[in-house]
Amino acid sequence: xxxxxxxxxxxxxxxxxxxxxxxxxxxxxxxxxxxxxxxxxxxxxxxxxxxxxxxxxxxxxxxxxxxxxxxxxxxxxxxxxxxxxxxxxxxxxxxxxxxxxxxxxxxxxxxxxxxxxxxxxxxxxxxxxxxxxxxxxxxxxxxxxxxxxxxxxxxxxxxxxxxxxxxxxxxxxxxxxxxxxxxxxxxxxxxxxxxxxxxxxxxxxxxxxxxxxxxxxxxxxxxxxxxxxxxxxxxxxxxxxxxxxxxxxxxxxxxxxxxxxxxxxxxxxxxxxxxxxxxxxxxxxxxxxxxxxxxxxxxxxxxxxxxxxxxxxxxxxxxxxxxxxxxxxxxxxxxxxxxxxxxxxxxxxxxxxxxxxxxxxxxxxxxxxxxxxxxx
Amino acid sequence: xxxxxxxxxxxxxxxxxxxxxxxxxxxxxxxxxxxxxxxxxxxxxxxxxxxxxxxxxxxxxxxxxxxxxxxxxxxxxxxxxxxxxxxxxxxxxxxxxxxxxxxxxxxxxxxxxxxxxxxxxxxxxxxxxxxxxxxxxxxxxxxxxxxxxxxxxxxxxxxxxxxxxxxxxxxxxxxxxxxxxxxxxxxxxxxxxxxxxxxxxxxxxxxxxxxxxxxxxxxxxxxxxxxxxxxxxxxxxxxxxxxxxxxxxxxxxxxxxxxxxxxxxxxxxxxxxxxxxxxxxxxxxxxxxxxxxxxxxxxxxxxxxxxxxxxxxxxxxxxxxxxxxxxxxxxx
Numbered sequence: 061x062x063x064x065x066x067x068x069x070x071x072x073x074x075x076x077x078x079x080x081x082x083x084x085x086x087x088x089x090x091x092x093x094x095x096x097x098x099x100x101x102x103x104x105x106x107x108x109x110x111x112x113x114x115x116x117x118x119x120x121x122x123x124x125x126x127x128x129x130x131x132x133x134x135x136x137x138x139x140x141x142x143x144x145x146x147x148x149x150x151x152x153x154x155x156x157x158x159x160x161x162x163x164x165x166x167x168x169x170x171x172x173x174x175x176x177x178x179x180x181x182x183x184x185x186x187x188x189x190x191x192x193x194x195x196x197x198x199x200x201x202x203x204x205x206x207x208x209x210x211x212x213x214x215x216x217x218x219x220x221x222x223x224x225x226x227x228x229x230x231x232x233x234x235x236x237x238x239x240x241x242x243x244x245x246x247x248x249x250x251x252x253x254x255x256x257x258x259x260x261x262x263x264x265x266x267x268x269x270x271x272x273x274x275x276x277x278x279x280x281x282x283x284x285x286x287x288x289x290x291x292x293x294x295x296x297x298x299x300x301x302x303x304x305x306x307x308x309x310x311x312x313x314x315x316x317x318x319x320x321x322x323x324x325x326x327x328x329x330x331x332x333x334x335x336x337x338x339x340x341x342x343x344x345x346x347x348x349x350x351x352x353x354x355x356x357x358x359x360x361x362x363x364x365x366x367x368x369x370x371x372x373x374x375x376x377x378x379x380x381x382x383x384x385x386x387x388x389x390x391x392x393x394x395x396x397x398x399x400x401x402x403x404x405x406x407x408x409x410x411x412x413x414x415x416x417x418x419x420x421x422x423x424x425x426x427x428x429x430x431x432x433x434x435x436x
Numbered sequence: 437x438x439x440x441x442x443x444x445x446x447x448x449x450x451x452x453x454x455x456x457x458x459x460x461x462x463x464x465x466x467x468x469x470x471x472x473x474x475x476x477x478x479x480x481x482x483x484x485x486x487x488x489x490x491x492x493x494x495x496x497x498x499x500x501x502x503x504x505x506x507x508x509x510x511x512x513x514x515x516x517x518x519x520x521x522x523x524x525x526x527x528x529x530x531x532x533x534x535x536x537x538x539x540x541x542x543x544x545x546x547x548x549x550x551x552x553x554x555x556x557x558x559x560x561x562x563x564x565x566x567x568x569x570x571x572x573x574x575x576x577x578x579x580x581x582x583x584x585x586x587x588x589x590x591x592x593x594x595x596x597x598x599x600x601x602x603x604x605x606x607x608x609x610x611x612x613x614x615x616x617x618x619x620x621x622x623x624x625x626x627x628x629x630x631x632x633x634x635x636x637x638x639x640x641x642x643x644x645x646x647x648x649x650x651x652x653x654x655x656x657x658x659x660x661x662x663x664x665x666x667x668x669x670x671x672x673x674x675x676x677x678x679x680x681x682x683x684x685x686x687x688x689x690x691x692x693x694x695x696x697x698x699x700x701x702x703x704x705x706x707x708x709x710x711x712x713x714x715x716x717x718x719x720x721x722x723x724x725x726x727x728x729x730x731x732x733x734x735x736x737x738x739x740x741x742x743x744x745x746x747x748x749x750x751x752x753x754x755x756x757x758x759x760x761x762x763x764x765x766x767x768x
Binding site: 078080086087088102189190191192193194195196199200203259263265266268269416417418419421 | 476573574643644646726727730732733
């Protein structure tokens with residue numbers, strides 16, 4: 061249909077429509093994501109994400125390298141929660157080659173992965189509130205996150221893109237300083253929570269900005285396969301750590317916070333409550349920490365079983381699945397990585413149509429997107 | 437002839453002093469804001485240049501003057517260049533009628549308050565010019581938001597000013613200050629003060645109403661394409677605007693230069709005046725670094741559904757009270 065064939069009303073609507081590029085360089089896309097917005101004034105009619113600016117062929121690299129060669133890559137996919145990706149890949153290779161991991165190593169994995177999850181959530185909390193226009197909270201959350209990074213730096217040697225896990229265990233054992241520092245940190249963060257709650261969670265403007273915005277119904281959440289806090293915010297209590305447990309998670313007592321309405325406020329509350337649950341897991345793991353080996357010796361060249369193997373973990377953003385098809389050699393024939401942010405973003409064109417630009421930014425912030433993870 | 441030269445000399449010296457004051461205020465406020473923001477965020481703020489970084493703003497000024505003025509392709513050249521200059525001019529002009537003390541005032545005329553309100557609303561026009569000329573959709577968004585915001589918040593500002601005008605029976609700034617010899621109007625008109633201050637925050641595009649610049653949505657709003665001194669003129673204008681809004685609040689509600697008498701009070705009253713103004717400005721900074729931004733429709737709703745009805749009721753009550761108790765007016 062050409063413009064001439066439209067009725068006068070439609071014609072004006074057509075003329076008022078314009079395109080706006082949100083990104084690749086924009087403060088609230090948190091990375092190189094481009095969203096093409098079809099707009100009418102401040103109203104977003106049709107947002108279309110354009111991906112691939114940070115595509116680095118991680119999957120293909122995984123198909124041409126053995127695990128020691130590829131391990132450094134997994135931490136670079138989601139740089140905010142690298143430990144969960146470590147966990148996923150190490151678990152995958154162990155399952156594919158039938159390697160047993162010492163109990164102490166599993167505990168250390170859980171402790172570090174949960175610490176990293178808290179760090180990721182803290183970064184999200186600050187960045188999300190920054191999207192809403194409040195500048196101050198991010199400096200406080202960064203302060204707390206800094207403590208985690210310091211703790212993890214002592215033990216892993218890096219601050220962001222960890223390659224701490226190994227197939228068969230972890231790189232090195234944790235020591236007493238790590239344990240005392242972690243316990244101190246748990247106390248420190250718990251002292252901070254009331255402040256975040258009074259100043260951020262209970263702020264009247266925050267409530268007005270988030271309640272009823274970007275509502276994902278349960279049906280919609282299932283249809284798009286969203287995961288993580290986005291799914292739990294809609295009221296579906298699915299957490300890989302509970303529903304398909306891996307590592308030693310069944311031994312710990314923790315809750316899966318769920319929301320009711322599936323709006324931004326629910327996603328916010330779910331994520332906020334998850335930090336406390338992670339702290340609970342860390343506490344229990346530190347108390348139960350068994351003695352023993354932190355690593356079983358494995359060779360660099362491991363024969364991977366032919367056939368399909370998959371391994372799922374819960375990252376800070378949702379379910380991460382590694383799927384491997386082996387051909388009997390040490391290099392996977394096919395490595396498929398299913399990342400949480402990708403499926404969370406896929407809901408955007410339907411969810412954010414007919415929404416104000418400010419609400420689109422809020423909704424995108426509540427998804428906690430990490431763009432390099434989407435692009436891989 | 438002598439008279440003319442004298443008048444000219446006076447006008448020029450006033451203009452120079454007021455523009456200098458505009459810049460000085462921007463430097464003080466810029467430093468104060470950075471330090472206070474740092475304080476709120478548990479960091480030291482500028483510390484390197486001079487003791488506690490007090491020369492930082494001068495160094496920044498030199499740097500920003502040295503910057504290249506980038507005029508992007510396809511902008512409306514004339515409007516793009518003239519907008520920052522025009523943004524700065526109207527905010528300096530109202531300083532003419534502001535009574536810093538009993539004697540320190542460039543001009544006191546009967547319609548002083550109306551003069552300020554009229555001139556100050558030119559500011560929004562320059563924002564539209566900048567936004568339109570930039571040929572950037574984000575800038576245009578910022579400009580359009582700014583217009584809607586200013587139109588809806590001008591109304592409560594004017595109505596709360598009217599309440600005071602009803603009580604004093606004059607628009608002269610000096611006259612309003614003198615009427616507050618016994619009691620400050622904030623005690624008689626607290627509602628008007630609150631409405632004025634909130635609407636003033638919106639008028640100056642400060643957080644939580646900083647929608648024309650909304651960083652996370654519009655990158656930098658109407659000044660996205662500006663760099664160097666063009667950009668800094670907008671910032672100076674913003675601070676001057678803040679000063680203006682706060683000094684009107686001081687004159688109308690906080691008793692202007694009234695305070696504990698100092699020697700040469702006809703001139704030193706300015707100390708009290710400036711102290712009150714800067715306290716209000718610090719409150720503005722405090723609010724900015726504490727609150728998130730409201731959404732656009734919420735902002736307009738807030739004005740039309742809450743501020744305007746409340747200020748109208750307040751005006752009505754004021755008018756009735758003045759009519760019913762004429763004696764009350766004598767007492768003031």
